[in-house]
Amino acid sequence: xxxxxxxxxxxxxxxxxxxxxxxxxxxxxxxxxxxxxxxxxxxxxxxxxxxxxxxxxxxxxxxxxxxxxxxxxxxxxxxxxxxxxxxxxxxxxxxxxxxxxxxxxxxxxxxxxxxxxxxxxxxxxxxxxxxxxxxxxxxxxxxxxxxxxxxxxxxxxxxxxxxxxxxxxxxxxxxxxxxxxxxxxxxxxxxxxxxxxxxxxxxxxxxxxxxxxxxxxxxxxxxxxxxxxxxxxxxxxxxxxxxxxxxxxxxxxxxxxxxxxxxxxxxxxxxxxxxxxxxxxxxxxxxxxxxxxxxxxxxxxxxxxxxxxxxxxxxxxxxxxxxxxxxxxxxxxxxxxxxxxxxxxxxxxxxxxxxxxxxxxxxxxxxxxxxxxxxxxxxxxxxxxxxxxxxxxxxxxxxxxxxxxxxxxxxxxxxxxxxxxxxxxxxxxxxxxxxxxxxxxxxxxxxxxxxxxxxxxxxxxxxxxxxxxxxxxxxxxxxxxxxxxxxxxxxxxxxxxxxxxxxxxxxxxxxxxxxxxxxxxxxxxxxxxxxxxxxxxxxxxxxxxxxxxxxxxxxxxxxxxxxxxxxxxxxxxxxxxxxxxxxxxxxxxxxxxxxxxxxxxxxxxxxxxxxxxxxxxxxxxxxxxxxxxxxxxxxxxxxxxxxxxxxxxxxxxxxxxxxxxxxxxxx
Numbered sequence: 001x002x003x004x005x006x007x008x009x010x011x012x013x014x015x016x017x018x019x020x021x022x023x024x025x026x027x028x029x030x031x032x033x034x035x036x037x038x039x040x041x042x043x044x045x046x047x048x049x050x051x052x053x054x055x056x057x058x059x060x061x062x063x064x065x066x067x068x069x070x071x072x073x074x075x076x077x078x079x080x081x082x083x084x085x086x087x088x089x090x091x092x093x094x095x096x097x098x099x100x101x102x103x104x105x106x107x108x109x110x111x112x113x114x115x116x117x118x119x120x121x122x123x124x125x126x127x128x129x130x131x132x133x134x135x136x137x138x139x140x141x142x143x144x145x146x147x148x149x150x151x152x153x154x155x156x157x158x159x160x161x162x163x164x165x166x167x168x169x170x171x172x173x174x175x176x177x178x179x180x181x182x183x184x185x186x187x188x189x190x191x192x193x194x195x196x197x198x199x200x201x202x203x204x205x206x207x208x209x210x211x212x213x214x215x216x217x218x219x220x221x222x223x224x225x226x227x228x229x230x231x232x233x234x235x236x237x238x239x240x241x242x243x244x245x246x247x248x249x250x251x252x253x254x255x256x257x258x259x260x261x262x263x264x265x266x267x268x269x270x271x272x273x274x275x276x277x278x279x280x281x282x283x284x285x286x287x288x289x290x291x292x293x294x295x296x297x298x299x300x301x302x303x304x305x306x307x308x309x310x311x312x313x314x315x316x317x318x319x320x321x322x323x324x325x326x327x328x329x330x331x332x333x334x335x336x337x338x339x340x341x342x343x344x345x346x347x348x349x350x351x352x353x354x355x356x357x358x359x360x361x362x363x364x365x366x367x368x369x370x371x372x373x374x375x376x377x378x379x380x381x382x383x384x385x386x387x388x389x390x391x392x393x394x395x396x397x398x399x400x401x402x403x404x405x406x407x408x409x410x411x412x413x414x415x416x417x418x419x420x421x422x423x424x425x426x427x428x429x430x431x432x433x434x435x436x437x438x439x440x441x442x443x444x445x446x447x448x449x450x451x452x453x454x455x456x457x458x459x460x461x462x463x464x465x466x467x468x469x470x471x472x473x474x475x476x477x478x479x480x481x482x483x484x485x486x487x488x489x490x491x492x493x494x495x496x497x498x499x500x501x502x503x504x505x506x507x508x509x510x511x512x513x514x515x516x517x518x519x520x521x522x523x524x525x526x527x528x529x530x531x532x533x534x535x536x537x538x539x540x541x542x543x544x545x546x547x548x549x550x551x552x553x554x555x556x557x558x559x560x561x562x563x564x565x566x567x568x569x570x571x572x573x574x575x576x577x578x579x580x581x582x583x584x585x586x587x588x589x590x591x592x593x594x595x596x597x598x599x600x601x602x603x604x605x606x607x608x609x610x611x612x613x614x615x616x617x618x619x620x621x622x623x624x625x626x627x628x629x630x631x632x633x634x635x636x637x638x639x640x641x642x643x644x645x646x647x648x649x650x651x652x653x654x655x656x657x658x659x660x661x662x663x664x665x666x667x
Contacts, residue, residue, distance in 0.1 A: 019233070054122060054138070055200060057115045058193045059245075064108050065149070065186055066252065069179075071101045072156055073256065076163060076175060098160070105153045112146035134199055141192055148185045152178055201234070244272040251279060260287055306441055309337045310448060317452035323347075326456055327359035330449055334361045337445055338438050340430035345412070346370055347420035347453060355421055362427045370397040370421075377409030378421055383443065384409045388436065397423075406432050408439060410446045414454030422446045469543040471521060472528030480542035480550060484603045487554050491596055499561030499595040501551040502610035503531075503568065506588045506622040508547035519579045523587055526575050534571050539564070549589075550610065558595040558627060565591040565625040573623070590617035594628040 078094055119139040126132040155178040162171040247264060254262035260283060264276035313333040320326040327345065334343060342364040346355035353372075360366040374396035377384035386392045387406035395409060405425060412420040424442055426435040467479035475483075484500075491498050505527060512520040524547065531541035531549060540552040551568065553561050569591055577584040592613025594600065599609035613628035620626065 054115065054118045055193065055196050057111060057118055058142075058189065058196060061108060061111045061115060062186070062189050062193060064104050064111065065182075065189065066249070068101065068104045068108065069182065069186070070252065070256065071097055071104065072159070072175070075101065075160060076171065101156070105149075105156075108149055109146070109153075112142060112149060115142050116146070131199070134195075138192060138196065141188065145185045145189055145192075148181060152182050197237070205230075244268075248272070248275055248279075255279075255283060255286070258290075306337065309333060310441075310444060313337065313445065314448050314452075317448060318455065320452065320456060322460070323358070323453070323456055326452055331359045331361045334445065338362070338424070338442055340427055340434040340438055341408075341424045341442065342427040343422060343424040343442075345420060345422050345449065347412075348372075348418070358420070364423070364425065365399065367397060375409050375421055375423075377411050378418065381411060381418070383411070383439075385436070385439070387432070406435065408435075408442065410443060412446050412450040412453065414450040417454075419450055419453050419457075422449065469528075472525055472543050474528045474531065474549070475540060475542040477542065477544045480540070480544070480552065481603050481607075483540060484552055484606070487552065488596060488601065488603065488606070492601075496555045497557050497595055497597075498606075499553040499556045499558055499564075499593060500606055500610040501553065501561060501565040501568065502592040502594070502607070502614040503527075503549040503551065503565075503589050504614055504618070505547035506590055506618075511584065515579055515584060519577075519584060522577050522579060523584065526577050527572055527587065527589070530571050530575060531568065534564070534568050550607070556595075558593060558598065561593050561595060562625060562627055565593050569623065569625055588623035590614055590622045591625040592617055592628060593625060598630045599628045 075094070075097055078097075116139060119135050119142060122135040123132055123139070126135055155174060159171045159174050159178075162168075162174070244265075251262040251264050262283070264272075264279045266273060266276040266280055268276065313329070316329045316333070317326055320329060330345060334341075339362070342360075342362040344360040344364040344366045345358045346367075347358050348354075349356050354369045355372060357366040357368050357370075372378050375384075376386075376393060376395050384395070385406070385408050386394060386398075395407075398407060407423065407425040410422040410424070411418050412422055422442070422445075424435075426432060467475055469476045484498075487498050490496070505523065508520065508523065511523050524543070527549065528541070528543060531551065535541050535551060538554045539556075541549060542552070543549050551564070553564060556564070569589055572587055572589050575587050577587065592610045592615070594606055594609035594613055596606055600606035609628040613626045617624045617626040
């Protein structure tokens with residue numbers, strides 16, 4: 001059974017069958033000359049034991065070297081794509097490919113030794129000098145190609161080693177260096193194959209010539225049989241072996257260039273058919289690998305985009321200066337980051353009894369307020385997906401007409417505390433599968449938003465503490481001066497007036513001395529509360545320190561500021577402060593009013609003018625309002641003093657000019 005199969009599938013068996021037919025015809029027809037018969041036997045022995053095995057051996061070496069080249073290119077492609085972060089094949093497949101490559105290296109070395117042995121045997125069997133010379137040339141060429149194979153195997157080992165270590169550029173350069181020489185020797189090996197075939201044909205012709213001499217006296221049919229045998233051998237060799245092998249080579253070259261239209265016959269019952277079937281299976285596998293690579297590249301590209309958007313979202317959220325600005329950024333980024341989701345963000349109010357609607361995107365429904373107990377996600381303290389399980393309960397804050405739609409509620413947590421809620425539902429035209437596939441991405445985005453909200457609130461709280469007086473809750477001196485300076489700069493451009501009211505609690509020390517500092521603090525808090533009640537709009541009260549207060553009145557004239565100061569004085573005078581079981585004495589304040597530009601153009605001057613007016617109120621009996629004197633309200637005595645000073649200055653200037661002229665004349 002094994003011999004039958006070998007004869008059926010082996011190209012070498014076909015060649016030997018052709019030769020056997022020719023020999024049978026010649027032997028049957030030859031009837032003359034033992035010497036001629038002996039020479040014919042030598043020629044046949046030479047062809048059968050030297051040229052034909054040599055052709056077969058060289059053919060195997062050629063096929064294995066082509067396979068070796070293909071495997072090297074595949075391993076390099078696996079390594080390069082693996083370095084870029086894409087998965088190509090399994091580690092087991094890579095290991096099998098490397099094992100096959102190692103096996104081919106040893107197999108080719110062994111086949112080169114066999115070829116050399118056959119060539120040496122051919123030299124010993126050659127009957128002519130031309131045959132000896134030809135086989136010596138073949139042997140020399142085989143040894144040269146064998147040496148190149150050893151060098152190529154060493155270089156391939158280095159290339160694979162560098163590629164595994166991540167030196168893909170060095171590996172590719174080294175492969176380019178050896179590939180040219182390797183291809184050159186492959187072509188030389190192919191040419192050698194055809195030369196050996198030509199030598200076989202030449203030997204066959206020589207045998208035919210001897211045969212003609214031997215059967216010259218035999219019947220003419222012997223000549224016809226020999227000619228027919230030669231023609232049959234040439235035709236079968238060309239169409240049964242040469243053309244199919246050329247098709248195999250061309251198909252492999254096309255496949256190496258990613259041309260998946262290349263085909264090989266699969267219905268042949270020989271080695272060419274086996275190669276065609278293996279080629280078809282390999283091409284189908286390669287197409288699947290390419291498709292997997294494409295899908296993986298698309299997935300990695302989308303993942304990279306999502307990571308980039310999350311990073312940009314975090315960067316922008318951290319740079320936001322207020323919650324309103326933060327929520328505007330969230331709406332914009334969520335539109336890009338979650339295109340299949342329509343959503344809304346709710347944050348806890350300061351009282352933490354309701355959540356206020358903050359922002360929405362992609363057509364999400366935003367309620368003004370929702371209760372914490374109306375959301376199963378908030379009540380359970382973890383993400384809640386409605387419609388994902390067999391039994392689900394709808395949240396109360398979701399509209400009844402959307403009861404059958406899937407949605408996702410994500411509690412927004414920061415520093416172990418729930419700060420809000422992100423509600424997501426499928427956007428218009430988006431499927432439930434696409435919506436649910438973005439669940440993990442939505443959770444990561446919610447984490448970014450939660451930290452940003454907590455940081456912004458903490459920053460606002462710290463900023464508020466830095467500009468507020470802890471006792472009264474009014475703005476402190478530093479913030480008041482900053483706002484006053486900004487207001488003065490605006491007034492210099494638009495010409496609008498600014499007024500200040502300086503306020504001081506009368507006899508405040510008596511409250512501390514007679515009733516204690518707690519009572520004094522209650523008085524200060526009562527005065528601060530009254531100032532906040534009286535002042536409205538842009539009017540800004542502050543506590544400068546101790547019992548001193550000041551009110552900034554933007555775009556307010558002096559007369560209007562005086563009215564405001566009087567309102568403050570009257571309101572404070574009506575305050576009744578209970579301390580313990582009794583009421584404290586009546587609280588009164590003295591006020592001083594100053595305005596820009598009459599009383600100063602910088603904060604220090606304007607505040608000093610208001611304080612001076614305050615001291616005038618103190619000097620005139622307290623519990624009153626005094627407007628600061630203008631720089632242009634000089635008395636007649638002041639004007640006379642100014643005139644005398646100006647006259648003295650003119651005399652001094654004239655004396656100096658005279659001294660200068662005298663010095664110039666002397667020079």
